[in-house]
Structures are given as structure tokens and as C-alpha cells.
Amino acid sequence: MMKNNYYYTRIIIGIYVMLCCIESSVAQPKLNANNIDEVVKAMTLHEKALLVVGSGWGESTTANLGSFAKLVQGAAGSTVSIPKYGITTAVLSDGPAGLRIDPTRNYDSNTYYCTHFPIGTCLSSTWNTDLVQQVGRAIGNEVLEYGADVILGPGACLHRNPLCGRNFEYYSEDPVLSGNIAAAYINGVQSQGVGACIKHFCFNNQETARLGNDVRVSQRAARELYLKNFEIAIKKSQPWAVMSSYNGVNGTQTSERRDLLTTILRDEWGFNGIVMTDWTGGTDPIWRNGATDRIANMIAGNDLIEPGEAISAQTIEDAVKSGKLDIKYLNENVKRILQMIVKTPRFKGYDYTNKPDLKAHAQITRNSAAEGTILLENKGALPFADNVKNIALYGVGSYDPIAGGTGSGNVNCSYTVSIVEGLRNNSYNVDNKILNTYTSYIKSAKDEIAKTPHEWWQSLPLPTEIIPTDSDLASAVQTNDIAVITLERLSGEGSDRTKADFNLSNEEIQLINKVTEAFHKAGKKSIVVLNIGGVIESASWKDVPDAILLPWQCGQEIGNSVADILCGKLSPSGKLPMTWPINLNDTPSSKNFPSDGIEVNSFAKGQAKYQAMKNIGYTNYEEGIYVGYRYFDSFKKNVSYPFGYGLSYTTFSYSKPNVINKNNAVEVSTTITNDGQNAGKEIAEVYVTAPKGKEDKPAQELKAFAKTRTLQPGESQTLTMAIEKSDLASFNEKASAWIVDPGTYTFRIGISSRDIKGVAKINVKGMEIKAHNVLRPIVKLNILTQK
Ligand code: BGC
16 A cells, blocks of 8 residues: 555656646746747746845855855855746856956865956046956956856946045046946956946945945936946946945935936936846845835836845745735846846856966056056156166065955955065065065064954055164165155945045154155155055155155056056056045045044944934035035145146147037047157046036036057147037036036146146037936035035
């Protein structure tokens, strides 16, 4: 009897499996680019709810359909696979300064190092979209060859204040520079058949309390600045994905705002990819006392919740069943995710090698790092004179440089070239006595610092600078031809920089003063190299050394690229993508930016006290459109270094610009001639002053830019730039429209916002372009104006 039961059960199971197989092979459509609607129709509600929620953290036990960690270890997340329909996983991995995956794996002797390219701020300092596109191609190739599908980059929020902890991942205080550099990066990445995910949409301009902070911003500042850079990037490059930010805007989290994610992003700008949350965004009911918002995410057009947990899928499924969520929204979300999946290399069965050409990419990072390096000061110290052979290297950063910032933007690269190695590679001698002092100091200081408890994403303090003794300095001056002092800074995800980090420490000031004085006494020069991720105070000390070079955190080849500039193999051609104020408080947003010492990365459920705190629960963007040079130039404030500034080893002359009306655009051209002694590249920055109109307008705004190729002495190049007339508009809140006032527009070609080389004027007819009246502030803001 027992035996019979066993056989009957086996037969029933067999028939069931057969039916399932028939169902899946005959009835279930297999996903391809042309049958997405059919697949959406065939999917069950449960399957749809799973697809819009990622498969969990890498090793998570709450993963919906198994762990993806085995695919690409160290990737940040993925979408679920549903084999029944041939729906493959899409692996999503950080960015943006290169692919972030684990460099080694258990029981595997291979390595999976990636190239650490320059940070975003250094890339934008190149003002060279072709070069950034080349960097994007190399990054995209590593994404492809390591088996990932989408890189979580670029980061494109504006630099609102110098202290934002993630400014290093972002490009600029200006939307035109930021948007065009982001577009170049995305076009480069996506040329490799993998996707880019531009982030964090939008207003992630501070890290303090980033999960719950509500940005209170005027519609005009939102449209003209914080959204504009995303608009430019999205229209010029169609990224596969956009990542919504953690923070809220005007009362509602960005991932829940249909007006932001659908009306503006899709209806107005024509974005056709997916929107995903930032990691755990859209699920943390942090500031709303437990109210769940996953449904709002779906309705808003935030298609994917990452990294995903089973409860989110369950909530969405239940919401459809109970009628709280109309299935039409879920169907749209699913459809868009499938449209992305069919484009992925994994779906196409790409046989990745795990062996990208790291050598070729090292050369690309070296070149782009050199081109993003800015010469801030030079009193004849650079390039090194022929008699410079022996170098006294000071500063921790000379020996232990920083390739990029911390957190998810950090890349696991196999090496970082120090300034010592870079100089030695160029046949310079580095003082060994100083080197030995630093080597043992850095080791003991770092061992001590490592004992500080910290999370993986937190930046640890850097070793305090040491000051050479008088006798050490005296012997260094005798045996060396020049002194190079490298100062460094490190910041990253989860917290903002402090005023102390902006200012130089006493030790740093002493180091610069003491070394410079000693070398000057012997008729020798000193140079400061800034291995930093964001703006620092410079006005009080910039006249002390003989030159200041700003390579930023320019990736793993920093030592080589710095040496390429120091020794004159290349002339510096980078320009500042942001203003350097004299004092931090000169920046108008400093009034509304978290003060030092407050470290609130999230606030626990119900902690209303945080919600009510200025710059924690909410931040008022009272400076309105007066961010960066828009403020400093309009209000005629002195700065330490203006936006767009940077020196060269050669000099250029500029022809009178020519400006003509061409259909819907204004075409601006100028001829640049290298009239100096060295080869070099130059950037033309086009600032436009609009006629008076209804709006309070900034003194000038960057509307276009272009860079020459390398010009030999005597050589010229004509740069021609087109500016759409609609891009001359200001946003009028009353009319909810972009308005181009009729009248005379002045086109100013500058080599910084404060150094204009030529001016041309043209009359432009008025025009009005209607926009949706969305993102309205819910409290009255006291906005700065010139009137
Ligand atoms: C960061 C994102 C990142 C994600 C995945 C988040 O904490 O804000 O920029 O892409 O983690 O690592």
C-alpha cells in the first residue's frame, strides 16, 4: 500500500512538472526587444512586484530570488532574474570614478582590480568633453568586461557649498559645465553597450542628514541650476537610468514625486530610461513616523527600489490587491525595467573576460588627470628649470597620495603612484633622508588612526603634518634644488566637510612657511601641490610658495601625471569648475549649510527634534540662483580664485569674437593663437549677459565653452560654439515659463569669469516656453535678490 502511494505521488508530481514545462515552454513568452508588452501581460502580479524591487544586498538573506554576489562580487545591487520569461539579472555597480567591485574573491587566485580614474571634479576641470568621453569609454569597458551591466554614475549634483562631503564626485557649481561633462561621461560609458545611471536626482547638496533632509528651494533656482545640469546631460546622452536622491524637496522625498520623476524628467525632457532609488531610499520611513512610501515610489515613476527587500515586494503586491496602487503604474515600471534589461550585455549573453586592458586605461587616467590639473600660481618656478635634479619632498601626500574620495565612490585599484615614484620615473632624485622620515611616520600614524572605530564608508582622519627640524631643513636646502610640499584632504559619503577641513591646519601653514623661507634664503623655490577633493582656503597663504599646482584627487596615476606637469612634459590646461572664496562665509549658502560637528546621517523614526532643526531636518536655499560665480560676480565680491581660472606654461591671444544668428541658435566663434614659447591648450568660456527683463538676472552666466587641441607656439585654432536661443531664458515662476527677454545680449569670451578677452553683442527676439507649474515650495523662502 505504502509503495503504491509512493508511486502515485511520483506520477502526480511528474505530470505536474510536465505541465509546468509545457506551460513555460509554450505559453510563456521569452523576452526580446519586440515583445515587452506581451511579457508584461503574461507576468503575474507577484512577479511584477519582485521585478520592481532589487534582489537585495550582495550577501543578503532577504534577497528575493537568490544572491547576485556570485555574479560580480562587490557590486552594489541588481534586478531579479525571472528565468521563466528569459528575464536576466542586471548587475548595478558603483561608480563614478571607475567601477567599484571587490578586487579579490574567496577561493580564487585571480584579481579583479579596476582603474581609479580622476574624481568628477578633476574631470570637469579639463573642460574637455572629448577627453571625458574617452574616460567614459574606458570605464564602460571595465563595466562590460567585469560582467556588470550598469554603472552607478556619473554624480551630477551641483557644488552648492564648498563643504558638501560628496562634491568630489560632482562636477561644478555651474549647470552648463556640469551637464556637458556628465553627458560626455555617459556617452562614453554607453558606447560600450552598458548603461550609466546619473545620480542623485536631485538636490543632494549636503551629506548631513541626507536620508531625511528636506531641501526648500525656489522653482526658479531648481529649474535654472539644480535641474538644469541633469536636463542637459539627459537630453544629450539618454542615460539608461537615473537614481533618485535620498533627500526630500519642498516637502516630499524625491523618489515619491511624480512631478519630478515623470512630469519634468519624462514629459518635459523626454527621458526614456528607468529611475531607481538610492540604496534603501524609498523604503526608509525615517522622517514620516512610519508611513510607508513604496507605493508612492511606483506612482511617481521611480521604477526600481534598490537594493531591495522582500517586504517591499509584498507591500506593492498587497497594494495592488487592495486597490491602493493601480496596476497601470506597476505595468509601466515593469515595462521600463524590461526595456533596460534587453539592452544589457548579460541579457545578450555577452561572454565577459574579466580582463579589461588595465594598462591602456592607466594611460587614459594619466592623461585625463594631467589635463584636469590646474596651475593656480606660478612665479617662474614651473616647469622645473633644467638645473633642477634633486627634490626635497614634504607633506604626507607626497608619499601616500589620495586617488579619490571615500564611500561608494571609492574604486578598488591595484596601486596609486606616489609623487616620489612619479618624479623618479622622470629621472629626478628624491631626498632619501626626508623620505625615510615620512615613511616611518606615516606607517605609525596610520596604524594609530586605524584603531578608530569606523564604518567602511567613513573617511578616517589623515596623519597630521610633521614640521622638519631646523637642522634637517638646513641640510635639505643644501642638497636639494627645489622643495615640493603636497597637502591632502579626504572626504566622502555620509558626512560633510568641516570648517577645519576647509582651512589649513597650523601644521600645514607652518610647513609651507618654514620650508619656503629656508629654500628662499638659499635662492631656491618651493611648490605646493594640492591633492584634495574640494575647495580649501587659499587667500591667506597663496603668495608664500612660488607655485601652486592643483591636481585634485586625480586617480591612481597621480604621481605620474603630477610629474608630467612639474617637469614640463605637458603644459597645464585645467580651469577651476568652481569659485574659490576668500572665506568660507563669503559663499552665500554657508548661512544655510550644516554647521560643524553635527553628524546626523539618518534620524530614527519619530525623532521630530531633528525634523525641526534647520540644516538637518530642512535646508533653505535662500541664496536662490546666486550660487558660485553667479553670486560673486553679480554682487562684486572679491574671491581668491574665480570660476574658470587656471594658468598655463604658455600664453594665448584671442581674436575679437564673432556672433551671428543662425536659425534657433546664436553661433559664437573666436580664434585662439598660442603666442608663447610652449605647446599648450586653451579654453574659451562664453559668458552671456542678458538684457534687463522681468527677472532679477545674474551679471553673467556660462552658456558654452570649448577647448583647443594642443597648439604649438604660433599655431591658431578657431573655436565655434552654438547656443540655442531658448538657453538664454530665465525661469519665470509666475508664468511657469522659460522667458527669453527681447533685446541685446552680450557674449563675453573669458579665460575665467573675471578675465574677459573679447565681447560681442547681438539682438535676440523674445520667446516664451511653457513649463509645468510643479515643485512649488510649501513654505515662504526669503530669497536673495540684487534688487
Ligand atoms: C550612495 C549611492 C550609491 C549606492 C550604492 C548609496 O549609499 O548614495 O551613490 O550608488 O549607495 O552603493
